[in-house]
Amino acid sequence: MEKRWVQVVNSDFETIDLLAQQLNIDQSLAEVLVQRGIASFDEAKDYFRPDMGKLHDPFLMKDMEKAIARIDLALGKREKIMIYGDYDVDGTTSVALTYSFFSQFTENIEYYIPDRHKEGYGISTQGIDYAKQQGITLIIALDCGIKSVDKVAYANSLAIDFIICDHHLPGDELPNAVAVLDPKRLDCNYPFKELAGCGIGFKLAQAYSIEHHLPAAGYEQYLDLVMVSIGADIVPIADENRILAYHGLIKLNTNPSKGLAALMKISGKNKDYTLTDVVFSLAPRINAAGRMDHANQAVKMLLCTEDDLALEQSEYINLQNSDRKTTDHTITAEALALIGDCDILIQKKTTVVYHESWNKGVIGIVASRLTEKYFRPTIVLTLSNGLLTGSARSVPGFDLYEALLGCQDLLVQFGGHKFAAGLTMKPENIDVFADRFEQIVSSTITEDMLCPKIKIDTELQFSQIDGKFQRIISQMAPFGPHNAAPVFVSHGLSLAGKPHVVATKHLKLSIKQQNSVIFESIGFGLAEYEALLQPNKPFSICYTIEENVWRDQRRLQLNIKGIKIN
Template sequence: MIREKADPKTVESLSKEINVNLTLANILVNRRVDTFQKAKDYFRPDLDKLHDPMLMKDMDKAVARMGRAIKNEEKILVYGDYDVDGTTSVAMMYGYISQFYPHVDFYIPDRYKEGYGISEKGVRYAAENNFKLIISLDCGIKAISKVVLAKELGVDFIICDHHTPGEALPPAVAILDPKRSDCSYPYKELSGCGVGFKLIQAFASLMGDEAGKVMEFLDLLAISIAADIVPITGENRILTFYGIERINNNPRPGIKALILRSKIEKEIEISDIVFKIGPRINASGRLEHAKASVELLISKDLEDALTRAELVDTVNAARKNFDENITKEALSMIQSMEEVQQMKTTVLFKEDWHKGVIGIVASRCIERYYRPTIILTESNNKATGSARSVFDFDIYEAISECSDLLEQFGGHKYAAGLTLSVDNVPAFQAKFEEVVSARIHDIHMKPVLEIDDEILLDQINYKFYNILKQMAPFGPGNPEPVFTVRQVYADNVRILKDKHLRFNVVQDGQETKPICIAFGLADKITYPDEIIYKMLMRKMRFDLAFEIRENTFRNNSTLQLYVKDIKFD
């Protein structure tokens, strides 16, 4: 689907003001970059444009309580979730405080023994070990009973969260969450680590610390933003831009070790974090304990970090094996039940599936059956699950409609977690299907590839690409531009590693014949009994959707097209 053209007058005006062609100006205007000043802010992110952290509701209370704890030499416990956002948050907050204060430690709940978020075990651990203040990160906004218990045990809470609050808030000393209805903070899409970063910013300002010390943690923050799939717009875009710059120029030992284990030999991009670095950080919390990931991220010695990264890598390899086997089993379950194939949702339950990979399995199922999906397994005598959604459908709201059957739930528009009685699973499956069927539309049930513009092959050159490159970092809210060329054919078609395709694309009347790389399409069927490779070999005409990337081999750089889709006549 090609995006609608932006207002022609606005596009032409911006094109002249910033000296780019109409194609690029159209892309910018569609991203709401429609004036010279907005273009300047977009292409030249500036840390001075970050919002004042004191604008966040309860920030004054949080800073005051943190300061009092340090003045009175109280023990502080940094508490975070076991995913990438949580572990980077903990590494950041613990790393910052431990620079100048010795009475601080961190705690990550065990996914299998304690579950998501603030646990009773964690609260009691704090009280028994004489911690007087817990700073929770990426969790806590719905932990009312746990915060009440902490208060009874003499432990205060500062909650740093970015999830949607419930009707009531926990009785914490301070609750930092830009999604609070009474919070006027200008930017609402921070990651959990981002909210923690604003607390560090505010506290450092109060203490008169140099800003540079705070900015040292932008590498961890960029990883949290990328891995948690929050919008890379506004403040997040500035934070990610400088965080990735730090990763590429001066990474901390733990991140350097992850880059080496991932065998990334180029400048890090968002996609490298999402597909290579993030999963490795996530792996320990999925299969074992996320404490290993925090210890890696706070390591101060490269040799130590490399040893820890090797262990994390081993766990990640095991995670991939679980992921593949459970995905096959889940897809087989759907294929064996015709009534399930006709539904608007997928909700599967099997008591022995590995809890650590069910979110990944849900995403894999959506690749085959494109609809809201929940994968459930049994843990601590409860059914616990991960939910994933499809384009523009709010799965969190749909799950909320089923709250009478649930014991706990939380999340976002596109991803959520939930816990319920095993006995309630059949009733939940039926009600969730009913709720989604009433809300979802046909447009939600088909994968959508949004194309920015149609171009000609001769438009693809380094002048064009160098401006595209400056639009990074890409992600939700600022997707990498996708283009289409019409009525082209393939030449020099080759199969790589038995599953990828490499070919030159040719367009009548155009001299440029760039190389295309089509990952995983070597044996894909477009029409009944027609394999893409054979259709390309016959020089059949097609429309091509692609992203433009630079490939460097033996110090020789060329522009290549990464194929997103092929549509034959």
């Protein structure tokens, strides 16, 4: 599906000029910064040099005092504590961080991850029953629990207290826990609402350290785990998340935990990790444990303190990831075959597809692939324990969670956020649900949302691009939601050699603009343009600028996002 180019229009020329002078940078870079809300030297300083000292006071979070008091009571009375978390990257890193931190103060602590296939998402009755059998009286739940009203009530009936540490949207009623830490609570005035689940665990450890006058190093040692969760959970790279991701990447590249170091070695890249590398290399491997086997394997790896054990565990997880790739590619092909003739989709604004035999662990990936292909809200369902279990993905600008709210009477449970969600329903409801979901989406989504776009920051001349220009761009990292790598557009370009296709679908080419320097370029998935680009035919590209490293040689490269023949 061809993407529409949308260039940001910025008319605040006075601020752009002043910022360019103050920072001694190219006017176009100043324009990019202003578009990101950076309008002064001090704001630029905070942006380029994220400061751990600028993290918010954790006690601004509603119920934090209650949480710390209950943990103090448990530690003082030598109660048994369970750290309970979700089976994805955010959940497993959350558990690893919180379990490691509080293990410094007690031996009466264990962790629990529900089985994705047997227990499903969130707090499970099986997990609570296990806690009761083990004599556990306090459960700290991470990256889940905000909608587990009935499960927390059940735990209360067994004299088990809960502390909920979640970042998902609450329902109409909060669980009756000792403390509910969730910035998205309507009555929570915490300044930043978009922490990942592991970020909530980090704030809990930070609060405990502040309360007991412990050194910051006691919780900052887990910054690499927090960073991995931020990247994997696709939360905004802004405010605290930018600070945590920035310093987490420094730790990953200089002194990673044993488990992450082993996983880096297995992935074939030992240094110079970016957040993008984490998202596409480390996160899928961690996720694979819970998708194909049990997420305990991921937590075990993240908790390793010996190199040999960490490498052994990461090798096992890498094998699980290989199996995951095979499985999700097979299911994606089957889903595409079920959808069949794309003419049907012209009339529809949603995709809902189901097969009872699909692996529950990979349907979220399949939903993402289908959303990317058809660019409309998508739900992929399979059968699990007598219920249909699904993963939902949305398109930019459309609130998937609100659409599911309109179908909640047809669902056993659901949870998530604007762009991704999980749901379960009775099998007999699928047809009614699919019709209702289509109706709700059709009445609220706009045609603009159904068209993929490339957001362009500003136009560049090739003569502007040099080493200094790229160094400043690199200092804008880490890149992610709300802080994407700048995308530029250049016109009047021509070939400086014959383009050629690599790996069957990618395009490599050399490009020049009038008499300026020639840039080597790569266009992933753009092989179709090989025949369209002609030596004397001008064209335009939109692109990011990156540093390509090959055999220790570094050079600037344009990563092409789109091509238009003039």
